[in-house]
Amino acid sequence: MIDFTFSEEQEMFRKAAREFAETQVAPKIPVMEETGEVSDAVVKALGEAEMMALTIPEEYGGLGLGYVARMIALEEISRVSVATAMMLQVFALGIEPIVKFGSEELKKKYLPGLAKGERLATTAVTEATGGSDPTGIRSAYKKEGDDFIVNGRKCFITNSHIADTITILTKSEDDPKAFCAFVIDKDMEGWRATHKEHKVGMRGCNTGELAFENLRIPKTQLLGNEGKGLGVTMAAIGDVGRGGMVGCALGLQAACLEESIKFSNERVLYGKPISALQGIQNKLAEIKIDLEAGRLLAYRAAAMQDNGIRCSNEFAVAKYFTTEVAQKAAKMAVDIHGGYGCMEEYAVSRFWRDAAVLGPSAGTSDIMKVIIGRWVLA
Numbered sequence: 001m002i003d004f005t006f007s008e009e010q011e012m013f014r015k016a017a018r019e020f021a022e023t024q025v026a027p028k029i030p031v032m033e034e035t036g037e038v039s040d041a042v043v044k045a046l047g048e049a050e051m052m053a054l055t056i057p058e059e060y061g062g063l064g065l066g067y068v069a070r071m072i073a074l075e076e077i078s079r080v081s082v083a084t085a086m087m088l089q090v091f092a093l094g095i096e097p098i099v100k101f102g103s104e105e106l107k108k109k110y111l112p113g114l115a116k117g118e119r120l121a122t123t124a125v126t127e128a129t130g131g132s133d134p135t136g137i138r139s140a141y142k143k144e145g146d147d148f149i150v151n152g153r154k155c156f157i158t159n160s161h162i163a164d165t166i167t168i169l170t171k172s173e174d175d176p177k178a179f180c181a182f183v184i185d186k187d188m189e190g191w192r193a194t195h196k197e198h199k200v201g202m203r204g205c206n207t208g209e210l211a212f213e214n215l216r217i218p219k220t221q222l223l224g225n226e227g228k229g230l231g232v233t234m235a236a237i238g239d240v241g242r243g244g245m246v247g248c249a250l251g252l253q254a255a256c257l258e259e260s261i262k263f264s265n266e267r268v269l270y271g272k273p274i275s276a277l278q279g280i281q282n283k284l285a286e287i288k289i290d291l292e293a294g295r296l297l298a299y300r301a302a303a304m305q306d307n308g309i310r311c312s313n314e315f316a317v318a319k320y321f322t323t324e325v326a327q328k329a330a331k332m333a334v335d336i337h338g339g340y341g342c343m344e345e346y347a348v349s350r351f352w353r354d355a356a357v358l359g360p361s362a363g364t365s366d367i368m369k370v371i372i373g374r375w376v377l378a
């Protein structure tokens with residue numbers, strides 16, 4: 001039998017995540033929107049609420065709650081602030097290669113601090129020459145005894161200026177097919193966060209560049225085998241990265257639906273609320289249909305992940321669908337609001353800008369179709 005119900009614990013967790021988002025995150029949105037900067041108070045609150053500990057195993061100080069719980073948390077936080085959900089999603093993406101490929105020594109060194117929110121994580125793969133095609137990266141390593149010396153630049157990195165524990169992908173200076181993934185931290189000299197991006201949406205989530213200048217990395221910081229780093233980072237992006245973006249997209253859709261219902265019940269035209277108009281009801285129905293379909297895709301893939309079943313293809317389907325329909329939902333929500341939808345006082349204008357930023361992270365919709373195409377032809 002297929003059981004589509006959430007357990008009592010999961011429902012309670014959803015309630016707690018919603019309350020957290022509404023009380024700890026929502027009040028900070030105006031200043032995040034105004035400045036575009038990360039709210040220190042939100043980061044602190046995420047740590048205190050153990051939101052950073054969700055996917056970290058209990059033996060390393062985490063909660064070990066897994067990926068359905070993470071999907072619930074991201075959906076609820078994104079319903080209030082996509083920017084905050086994005087920060088949290090990439091945080092887990094940065095941690096995953098340590099959990100899955102790190103040595104015992106690396107796990108003990110980093111995971112307890114990350115679980116408490118004392119350390120902040122990210123993953124840095126993308127470069128100007130390597131986005132959809134990560135093999136095009138130019139951040140190069142060369143070996144010096146047991147150390148690796150890395151030079152290069154990364155771009156579009158979430159949490160670039162707040163993370164102090166970063167999983168990075170580099171390529172051999174000598175062999176274009178050999179990649180190494182490392183974890184670097186703030187105590188190492190030779191890297192710094194440089195340019196900060198100003199995004200149209202997800203303001204309050206930091207995105208920027210990193211520069212590596214003769215960064216010396218001891219061999220002990222290697223994640224997975226030497227030369228096999230591409231698999232290490234892409235495995236994490238395939239399920240944790242895509243799954244995280246799915247959670248962000250679901251929350252945004254839910255928010256679009258709620259705000260649209262509220263507005264259409266309040267806005268009176270022709271002597272009655274516009275929710276009485278069938279044209280408006282059709283739009284609300286479309287958002288609801290997409291949201292429910294997206295939830296099925298999302299939680300199925302997350303449940304597979306919790307059960308150790310390969311799920312990167314299922315997440316590609318979910319990522320494609322939910323990020324596309326989230327953009328559609330945001331446009332419909334703005335449309336339902338008429339002229340008010342274009343005004344900053346109305347949350348849907350923020351949703352519209354946030355929706356535009358959902359697409360590229362963890363792979364564009366074109367790339368999801370490439371993955372799905374390969375899957376169906378395999």
Ligand SMILES: Cc1cc2nc3c(=O)[nH]c(=O)nc-3n(C[C@H](O)[C@H](O)[C@H](O)COP(=O)(O)OP(=O)(O)OC[C@H]3O[C@@H](n4cnc5c(N)ncnc54)[C@H](O)[C@@H]3O)c2cc1C
Nearest residue numbers: 090123124125126131132156157158360361362363364366
């Ligand atoms: C807000 C935000 C946060 C991000 N956070 C991170 C992060 O934390 N860490 C990180 O490493 N990266 C991050 N990224 C980078 C993200 O992963 C890349 O932007 C994404 O992979 C696309 O790469 P690109 O921007 O270089 O676009 P390109 O790869 O240059 O793509 C340009 C266009 O070509 C299309 N295209 C490419 N290949 C194909 C194909 N085979 N078939 C059809 N069309 C194709 C694309 O879909 C796109 O439309 C982030 C990006 C954003 C916007």
